[in-house]
Amino acid sequence: MSGLDFDIAHLLAGSLVLVSLLELYQDRLYSLLNIYALHALVLAASVAWQAFIQDAPHLYVTATLALVFKAIVIPVTLHRIIVRLGIHREIEKVVGVGITMLAGIGLVALAMVVMLRVTQEADPLAREDLAFALAVVLLGLLMMVTRRNAVSQVVGFMSLENGLVLAATGAKGMPLVVEISVAFSVLIAFIVIGIFLFRIRERFDTVDVQALDRFRGERR
Amino acid sequence: MTFDGGTFSPLAGVLAVPAVAAALSAVLPDYRATARLNVLATALTLICAVALLFAKPQPGSYLLVDDLNGTFIALTAFVAFTTSIFSASYIGHELDIGRLTPSSVRFYHAMYQVLMFAMNLALIANNIGLMWVAIELATLTTVMMVGIYRTHEALEAAWKYFILGSVGIALALFGTILIYMAARPVVGEGLQAMVWSVLVTRAGAFDPALLDAAFVFLLLGYGTKVGLAPLHAWLPDAHAEGPTPISAVLSGLLLNVALYALLRFKMLLAANAAALAPGPLMMTLGLLSLVFASFMLYRRRDIKRMFAYSSIEHMGIITFAFGIGGPIANFAGLLHMTMHSLTKSAIFFAVGHVAQVKGTQRIADMGGLTETHPVLGWGLILGVVAIAGLPPLGIFMSEFLVVSSTFAREPLLAVVLVFGILVGVAGLFLRLNSIAFGEPRGPTAKVQASYVPMFSHLALVLVAGVYMPPALVVWFQNVAGLLG
Numbered sequence A: 001m002s003g004l005d006f007d008i009a010h011l012l013a014g015s016l017v018l019v020s021l022l023e024l025y026q027d028r029l030y031s032l033l034n035i036y037a038l039h040a041l042v043l044a045a046s047v048a049w050q051a052f053i054q055d056a057p058h059l060y061v062t063a064t065l066a067l068v069f070k071a072i073v074i075p076v077t078l079h080r081i082i083v084r085l086g087i088h089r090e091i092e093k094v095v096g097v098g099i100t101m102l103a104g105i106g107l108v109a110l111a112m113v114v115m116l117r118v119t120q121e122a123d124p125l126a127r128e129d130l131a132f133a134l135a136v137v138l139l140g141l142l143m144m145v146t147r148r149n150a151v152s153q154v155v156g157f158m159s160l161e162n163g164l165v166l167a168a169t170g171a172k173g174m175p176l177v178v179e180i181s182v183a184f185s186v187l188i189a190f191i192v193i194g195i196f197l198f199r200i201r202e203r204f205d206t207v208d209v210q211a212l213d214r215f216r217g218e219r220r
Numbered sequence B: 001m002t003f004d005g006g007t008f009s010p011l012a013g014v015l016a017v018p019a020v021a022a023a024l025s026a027v028l029p030d031y032r033a034t035a036r037l038n039v040l041a042t043a044l045t046l047i048c049a050v051a052l053l054f055a056k057p058q059p060g061s062y063l064l065v066d067d068l069n070g071t072f073i074a075l076t077a078f079v080a081f082t083t084s085i086f087s088a089s090y091i092g093h094e095l096d097i098g099r100l101t102p103s104s105v106r107f108y109h110a111m112y113q114v115l116m117f118a119m120n121l122a123l124i125a126n127n128i129g130l131m132w133v134a135i136e137l138a139t140l141t142t143v144m145m146v147g148i149y150r151t152h153e154a155l156e157a158a159w160k161y162f163i164l165g166s167v168g169i170a171l172a173l174f175g176t177i178l179i180y181m182a183a184r185p186v187v188g189e190g191l192q193a194m195v196w197s198v199l200v201t202r203a204g205a206f207d208p209a210l211l212d213a214a215f216v217f218l219l220l221g222y223g224t225k226v227g228l229a230p231l232h233a234w235l236p237d238a239h240a241e242g243p244t245p246i247s248a249v250l251s252g253l254l255l256n257v258a259l260y261a262l263l264r265f266k267m268l269l270a271a272n273a274a275a276l277a278p279g280p281l282m283m284t285l286g287l288l289s290l291v292f293a294s295f296m297l298y299r300r301r302d303i304k305r306m307f308a309y310s311s312i313e314h315m316g317i318i319t320f321a322f323g324i325g326g327p328i329a330n331f332a333g334l335l336h337m338t339m340h341s342l343t344k345s346a347i348f349f350a351v352g353h354v355a356q357v358k359g360t361q362r363i364a365d366m367g368g369l370t371e372t373h374p375v376l377g378w379g380l381i382l383g384v385v386a387i388a389g390l391p392p393l394g395i396f397m398s399e400f401l402v403v404s405s406t407f408a409r410e411p412l413l414a415v416v417l418v419f420g421i422l423v424g425v426a427g428l429f430l431r432l433n434s435i436a437f438g439e440p441r442g443p444t445a446k447v448q449a450s451y452v453p454m455f456s457h458l459a460l461v462l463v464a465g466v467y468m469p470p471a472l473v474v475w476f477q478n479v480a481g482l483l484g
Helices: A003-024 A029-054 A059-085 A097-118 A124-146 A150-170 A177-216 B010-027 B033-055 B067-096 B102-124 B128-149 B152-187 B196-205 B208-226 B234-241 B244-270 B278-296 B303-324 B326-358 B374-388 B394-409 B411-436 B452-466 B470-483
Strands: none
Touching: A003 A029, A003 A097, A003 A124, A003 A150, A029 A059, A029 A150, A059 A150, A059 A177, A097 A124, A097 B208, A124 A150, A124 B152, A150 A177, A150 B152, A177 B128, A177 B152, B010 B033, B010 B102, B033 B067, B033 B102, B067 B102, B067 B244, B067 B326, B067 B452, B067 B470, B102 B128, B102 B244, B128 B152, B128 B196, B128 B208, B128 B234, B128 B244, B152 B196, B152 B208, B152 B234, B152 B244, B196 B244, B208 B244, B208 B278, B234 B244, B234 B303, B244 B278, B244 B303, B244 B326, B244 B470, B278 B303, B278 B411, B303 B326, B303 B394, B303 B411, B326 B374, B326 B394, B326 B452, B326 B470, B374 B394, B374 B411, B374 B452, B394 B411, B394 B452
């Protein structure tokens, strides 16, 4: 493997971590969605690069999926859901930005320490890829626990999932990567539909449904 | 029915029957017939599952059948079959009172069969990637079934289950990738490095540090689905808000499937001498779940939520038993898992009918059940007596084995274990007293119940407690030996 191949893969995976950190301090849903689209874009570039240097054409499917579905379809859909349901456009945080960022930096350091230590015998490209991927996964988790809105939790989950795709494509020759990335896209599609249903009920129907239940004595 | 090269293939049967039945349920014009189709399909799956115990096909790169998963599949198919009978009468009542619409009934039965398919696939998978996909599918279907009533609480429970379950399966996938990374230098690139039966023979040469890291992620990931203590938050909500047959299937089966996945990876780590011992981690989480859930039993106001905590408690005991390991503790763990599946689903059958009669799940609004509905009331009492682990029922025997093998190996932990179990027993009886005895409260209408599934489960638990057939003992000993 030539030095340049490695450097570019490294650069793209590192950028993904950086974009994850950017997501952490957004306080508007729209800007969060834009940053997420960037996240997916970087992932698509990273996966495409892996497909190129590993000579694994099936990974281009995963890259295309990331580009079309995650970088375009999902952000646009979520954008429209926010408009249609009139969801609060500010992100409610459980803890402040400063502490969240510090925790994020700590998690990135933790990911590096843990993964670089346990993968000493693996090949260097996969090794660094895994370390970055774990950092992205942990940052995604952090985002899910420090946010209250469903939409920003979902964005946290989706960037966590991007980290997993990065790890799976970095593991050279791993079978079922395309299938797993498709399975994840299905899961995400369900989550987005879920938000839609959930919010619709919350805004229009809940009062009626609950009153009905209370009348029937079904619920507490 | 599937035929493979002219001969009947039970392996294809346990996957194809639910898949075909799911498709049929979705398109069948008569929605009331879907309940009968559901019973028929689970009966056929049960026949295939039992045939599978004797057939033992050769392992391929995707599917594998040995005595361990054969036992799990047979148990899954049996409980699924009896639950489908209970479900038919339960869903009939829900239709009558208008809580479910014809289209949601059709959807429910299709999802029930997809869940069966996913669980069987997860159990039968030899490929760790395929196993992960199957468990994800099982999670998705149960999420949709939990939210089927479309009330605010049900959707919120489904959403919580969805998010926590997704995080769990995401962590499990990271662990799976790490296992592949550990296997690749030894087994070589490609499909073979994800085939469990290949991995377990070559695991001795894997990088132990990578295996350790992988197991931690897998334990957290699949442990979320088992409902182990710090990761259990989805479980009580999902049990309380979904239809009761689904609570029975969740507690009795899906938790086992996730535990089965953990056991497979535990076997992988045990094959590598330099890797960390998975036992102590599982013992810690198991004990934590047991003690935590036992205390949580006291303040429960919702009957299904209470039995959901009881499931966390028992999954804790089972995980603890498998964590200790060795022939006796593994035997006890397997027996306890079987007994818990049978008893807990029987309890949920009773609870489902009780909640339908009373029109509520609030414990405060039900009382004097033995006077108003003697059969149901005593059935519930028998179930709780069984789950509490009183002799002569089956759970007494398995809990006794767990406790005695713990005393032999780790006396200090045995004290914690016994304490947790006793706290749980007291909590259950405190609540049972107000439900079953005293002044009758709430509606006392007659109940259109199917008692057969409930009492057949309880009878099996009783028989297992009094007399275990030697053939079954040998079978369980054999499986316990496989687990190491």
